[in-house]
Amino acid sequence: MPPGRFNPPDDMDATFYSSKIDWWIPAVVILTMSVAFIGPIIDGDIFVVGIIVGGLLGAMEIVMFASVKYQIRGNQLGIRNTLYHWDWFPIDKISSIKKTSGILSAPALSTKRVSITFGDRSILKSAMPLEISPVDRDGFIANLVKINPKITTPAD
DSSP states (O other): OOTBOOOOOTTSOEEEEEBOOOTHHHHHHHHHHHHHHHHHHHHOTTHHHHHHHHHHHHHHHHHHHHTOEEEEETTEEEEEOSSSOEEEEEGGGEEEEEEEEOOSSSSOSSSEEEEEEESSTTTTTSSSOEEEOBSOHHHHHHHHHHHOTTOBOOOO
């Protein structure tokens, strides 16, 4: 089975982490809905259509943003970045974790992130680290290090 597609058994204990959400995420939702309303407000003839389109866009963004979650189950780190799709990564293959901040495209809703590097580059099929943004970065890192004590963490 290729890395990233492992589904751990349901009977294992799991720890869930929500994604930290920066202020700009709600701003994007409000901006999208506002732009969808501007045309119909100016035109006046299709106001109901604008409300429906703006509402649907806002609801879709809220659902997408709210679905970003992280899970530690057994020796697996799960990341959900769409409604019901989980990607799983082996914790024993993590070589280092560090706190970082950035704007790279990632399953993260905050610039305050955790950067995860795997010793085996075939896990991500990239030299880039995996960046995620759990609310409790310290607790998340401590939980991963407890499972895999070989993980290196630079001093803060």
